[in-house]
Amino acid sequence: LEEALIFEIGSTGTTGVDFGEIPPVASRIGNLARTDSIGLPGLSEQETVRHYTRLSRQNYAIDLGLFPLGSCTMKHNPRLNEKVARMPGFADLHPLAPQSTVQGALAVIHELAQWLVTLTGMHSVAMSPKAGAHGELCGLLAIRAALEARGDARSVVLVPESAHGTNPATAAFCGYKVEDIPATPDGRVDLEALKGRLGPDVAAVMITNPNTCGLFEREMKTISDAVHAAGAFVYCDGANFNAIVGRVRPGDLGVDAMHINLHKTFSTPHGGGGPGSGPVVLSQALTPFAPLPFVERKGDQFVLVEEETAEQHHRSTFGRMVAFHGQMGMFTRALAYILSHGADGLRQVASDAVLNANYILRSLDDVLDAPFGASGPCMHEALFSDKGLAEGFTTLDIAKGLIDEGFHPMTMYFPLVVHGAMLVEPTETESKAALDQFIMALRSLAERAKAGDEALKGAPYHAPRRRLDETLAARKPVLTWADPALAQAAE
Amino acid sequence: LEEALIFEIGSTGTTGVDFGEIPPVASRIGNLARTDSIGLPGLSEQETVRHYTRLSRQNYAIDLGLFPLGSCTMKHNPRLNEKVARMPGFADLHPLAPQSTVQGALAVIHELAQWLVTLTGMHSVAMSPKAGAHGELCGLLAIRAALEARGDARSVVLVPESAHGTNPATAAFCGYKVEDIPATPDGRVDLEALKGRLGPDVAAVMITNPNTCGLFEREMKTISDAVHAAGAFVYCDGANFNAIVGRVRPGDLGVDAMHINLHKTFSTPHGGGGPGSGPVVLSQALTPFAPLPFVERKGDQFVLVEEETAEQHHRSTFGRMVAFHGQMGMFTRALAYILSHGADGLRQVASDAVLNANYILRSLDDVLDAPFGASGPCMHEALFSDKGLAEGFTTLDIAKGLIDEGFHPMTMYFPLVVHGAMLVEPTETESKAALDQFIMALRSLAERAKAGDEALKGAPYHAPRRRLDETLAARKPVLTWADPALAQAAE
Amino acid sequence: MRYLPLTDSDRGEMLSVIGAESIDDLFVDVPAEARLSGKIAGLPDHASELEVERHMAALARKNLSAGEAPFFLGAGAYRHHIPASVDHLIQRGEFLTAYTPYQPEIAQGTLQVLFEFQTQVARLLGCDVANASMYDGSTACWEAIGMARRITKRGKAVLSSGLHPHYVSVANTMAKFTGDALVHEAPSLDAATDIDALIAGIDRDTSCVVVQYPDILGRIADLTPIADAAHEAGALLVVVVTEPVALGAIKAPGDMGADIVVGEGQSIGVGLQFGGPYLGLFACKQKYVRQMPGRLCGETVDAAGKRGFVLTLSTREQHIRREKATSNICTNSGLCALAFSIHMTLLGEKGLRDLAGLNHALACQAADRLSKVPGVTLMNDSFFNEFTLILSKDAREVVRNLADKGVLGGVSLGRLFPDAPDIGHGLVVAVTETVTAEDIEAFAQALEEELA
């Protein structure tokens, strides 16, 4: 399972493509021609196919098995969605093509938007954010614009301790001071502490619901009311919307803005780290500040509202977040997923996601500590901790042990509020048989870690690599390939 | 690397598809409804994707590395060809659609036919045979029809000892008595023996050229002349046409019929055992007897000549070989491959295929016996034997050893005329770097087998399975899965 | 020449290892007069991927694909919806670009699939065993006739008039050379099948009776009586299934006594593809397994005792037995078998039954609607998803005219049976789950115009 780098096997004179004759012309490049070697190796088509096919086989993926990463929502990616996204009528369309020639594409955006608004019970949706964190940015910018519009400068955003790292980062990124809200012992937002902190300097509260401990924030409506009463807005991190879709509408809980990770709830593939897509649903209060561009229906036509065409009622927009209209390739996939499930199926999505998580929680809470096991049913993910493992054994050991059992590890050490957290999210697309196999594997690892089985500390043994030295990587970063011969000569 | 069978993990109540409501109708099935359980297990879509993805990873394939199977011609399969074959204008076309609606498809068949006729220097081509062996059948049927047309009943087909097994099987399949032609010590057809055997009972001679020893039949034209003089026909097994395409035209050598394996010479994928495609080029003498259907150009229209439309000049056809028009899905792929290479590139195909094979032959003939190494350059494949291996070591051991080195084995024990034959065909799509790695691996195995390294006899060690018990499989054939519980209860 | 990785400098180095001056030296064994000195004239040079794709796409656009029109063609090839995951999975390089699994240690993926396929096919057709696939239904049908000859040592096969005429043609072609006697005539436009006549035609020289089910006109009949009659005469019953989806709704041939069941598997997983590649299904009773043609996969164990699969009983095959083989087949239809098996796994029994149910229901709706068109009579009283309409004029012309209106309205019997002009008013119409209510209505209206 060793695969050389393209720089080690390719050469700048090799290519896997060919072009027709290049007609001779008088160059318009002037004296800017690139004459030095660029250093880009080529491979023949066959070598290229082999290189990437072999590399792919060093990855784990949902297509190979259960991928219980809490908060990441790794569910089955139907191939229909891939097919739809590749229809030339969608894939081979320029973002600046005349609107008369892209009515079908605008219809897709509009249809998906209608679903998102209806499913969340909100007032509108901004479709262009490129991912969840970009959606958070969109929501906070809308909030900030709304506050500025009423001449109300506020400087603080409150974030629960258990929040995703993106929440504080986003708030800081658009100029807010970030303050933590503590959690109660049962794993939820401390309502009293929150109320105590609300005041005229607080612009927004960012809440993840269901939260990252896998629990529903029972007091959500009360929180929202308190936040609104204090003149602030409620941002909801919608990463976990898949737990409640079709069963609860965030709009009914007083949320002002919430991003939806299409790659989580609606199964667009994660692709080894993106692309995602993070549309943001907005309350009526925030709608006027939504970013450009926008798709509107006028009779039987769809209009892309952008700088050129923004009319009076979009004048208060906080501006553009991205060069074009968002992740069209993800919209087509998500819409195909949504239509496949329908209103009845999406409700079942949440039901089965939550059922699967509770099944795991209750099948393992005798061998693994479940810190909030007494706080009621979990939602779509089951949270365990390293409490009770033998001295010197950690969450990391269990995680790496799962690799040898043929599974991807669960999320480790997140949320931060739990020591040695193990966050397991099975998703609704796993069968009971798959869950039972996983439970058996995790149970056996828990028992080994409690019994102090030293072999576990060396895991994984049966993976393309053993544990990797991350410290070395960070201390002396090697981020690009350099020819060792040249590198040596330079020393 | 264990993957359960679908019968062990699926259930008849599970499905990975859904359909809309089935409208209630009055059944027209009468009393023939299938009421008993069929026993077909289903899996969810996710489980299905996982099952077949995991299974695929137990295969070796060209996409993973060099696949030096002599005579099988495992070359790179460009993905362009897959894309083209899937264009709805080709893939979603019914074979009996009105001809006015399939002009583009008929044009593809006609264009490919023109290429095949021109490249071989023959008179016409029958496109419908489904694979090489089916093409052989087509050729022999045409020969038989031509002989019958002149009232000349003949009963014998001569086949060289080194022929593919399909040759004698085909001849027998259409009612001929098969007789061997011996080979000379230099690995070619014994011309004198052949001449001596020719007579009024001989219908045809089947010759593979380049032959399965990897050699060009130098006397091919003389052979053809002698066969024709004796009133018989020359069938050429074209499995190895890739060695000479663009450099020699079989028509110039007196061939009357030759099948072309599109999956070999023109790179349609082998797919784990087909589908192939075996068009047969025909001489002028055999053309009147070609099978239906046929594509003809009339002005700017293409006509599919079949039973309904066969006109006077097709009345002598020997009939239909297959329900429809042949392997359209392979025609589109092969045409894309041919157009990509063009006349210049196809000549280079043969050149590089032969160069690669000779490079392997000469890089290894110091450690492996090359029985015809003195007979001149080889063509597209290099032949070695087990002569000189240590006592008890066989071709099989070398083959299985190659698996551990990360390669597919070469063809073993074929051709039969060489003891312990190892037939290596690299093809033109391998790079020199890939050849060098392969040569190094084979050299090391040859050295181990000569040194009597016992470990080699246990190879492979690093494959999804160790050597499999083929005797057991044949002695007590288990060809379908039976529920062990039921099987036991039945005993 | 983007697929050829050797550079000129590679070629030079390699020639020097070989000890040759030039590539031409390697072709020294080719007689000088046959050696071409340069590229073949009259053919274009190489083209870029973009150019080739453009050329092929232009040709593809010249066809009216089934998805672009109300579509009702069947007669041996059926348009079904294939889940996207099927095509995704068969394009896995490890399946697509593998060879026949002669090296089982590194081909367990293909082998296990074939073992599963054989089991699925055997169960679907109601037989004990199935092989790992043939070229297509028509060649499988001929192979079955040959197998019956080997088993019974008799040379006369009785073919039903309801057998696909192209299958009959293939059998006729082969029989001309092998000397088998085939009995066959064209069908008549009658709601009843020819089962009774076939039973009457069986005698002590008969090797087998070959019946299609549902037959070429869409009719279905209980095959038990003919199985009994054949067996009584020492003959075999061969049943041909061209629409395997039907077997999700109607009794399996094997369960009605068939000895050999062959079929065209294209309906499941493979697609139309203008006629090929398709997928021959071949199944039979356990006792005949060693007379079966084609490749077989069997279960065994490896040196470490693990379950594994291998190609087996290859002593029947040409590469071992040469002229004594049960068939000359080498390549089969492996990738199509994979597609079939994946699609069948996605369906499962529940999905297959739902699919069959939907096909039948839509076919019933279409038959009811179309038979209301003036000048149209529904011939069948029994059918699955295909039936025959008797029109008030020659169906060949009707089909051509409908095509000009953008409706692909079935297959005319005139095209299928050019030598039987008296059934030329018959039109065979297939209705699958891909047909919508709007398609049926569009067809009915176009037909009404055409027959007015």
Place this chain on the structure above:
Amino acid sequence: MRYLPLTDSDRGEMLSVIGAESIDDLFVDVPAEARLSGKIAGLPDHASELEVERHMAALARKNLSAGEAPFFLGAGAYRHHIPASVDHLIQRGEFLTAYTPYQPEIAQGTLQVLFEFQTQVARLLGCDVANASMYDGSTACWEAIGMARRITKRGKAVLSSGLHPHYVSVANTMAKFTGDALVHEAPSLDAATDIDALIAGIDRDTSCVVVQYPDILGRIADLTPIADAAHEAGALLVVVVTEPVALGAIKAPGDMGADIVVGEGQSIGVGLQFGGPYLGLFACKQKYVRQMPGRLCGETVDAAGKRGFVLTLSTREQHIRREKATSNICTNSGLCALAFSIHMTLLGEKGLRDLAGLNHALACQAADRLSKVPGVTLMNDSFFNEFTLILSKDAREVVRNLADKGVLGGVSLGRLFPDAPDIGHGLVVAVTETVTAEDIEAFAQALEEELA
């Protein structure tokens, strides 16, 4: 509901393990008034794969795709031919359905690709290091401005008038909230770029100058003078590349002194996709690496001493640093980076240079032909594969009318710069290898009719 594998009997068994009566019991923490008792009204129920595919295909057919028309649009998104093997490979399930490689032992495939990608991008852009991708070019551009602020501790960025107006919009949006001062005005229709004016505008408060190369009107200029001027003032030069294919023909920004080079990588491997997902490229000088936003992959060794790759320097990132991170980015554009890297590997330096050469040659031919049309003036004297035409009437209307004739004839400056009416006669025309001589002629003739 074909994607949900649990059966009702599974659900029952699982509830009993959990000790709950019903699924509803698991939602007990949701306040009763917010709990929906049934499915949401006004939305359709589930649909079969066939139905969904049919619906989506109908919508797709309502668009005029680029391949169906003479096509000349660019302005930040370019249509290039992508070899079929690219899409084949990115659909390998192990790439497509993997997560961010946080568990490196079972993610070496993705990680090695990212390492190779970083190296390719750095070399292409002429920089020391590159990150593992951003959302797109416009957000990468804003991130570069923020990075320059962090490095220089200055808050004023000077943006070239040749910078893509949507990139300017994105930066303006963000700057409104962060307080950065941005200096920018619309371009004028002039063959010369604004390099001289930019140099004059740099002062001691300037964090960076941001220049697009080639710029939005297709012009190219030597960036060395502006790099020198910026560095002299303690500012950074940020260069934006929206058409990376150009760098196969023209000098790399990094080689002309740029400190940070960002780009839109969509041209290579990704495709048009109506604007997304795209691929942000981000590269810089080695000394600034710890201020870089986004994910980075680095080389290391495993416990057995084998070379391997991991995500590294994550102390810059949000999941570790939270509010102190260099960016809030979590998801990036991994699959697009894979597509870029595969396409670049297929091209290699030779292929990239050929591709760039062909683009430039065809663009020159198009510019020559189009500028012969009465009423058309070619603005540029320098360009790569995109140039600006000055028309005798407002280009917005021309573009719309051409579209009605089936010609997708460029992007109007009126659409790009609605607030700069004096450049409304400008039309930006891109010409790639996908354009044929017939396309150019069709465009010229349609333009001639339109301007007559």
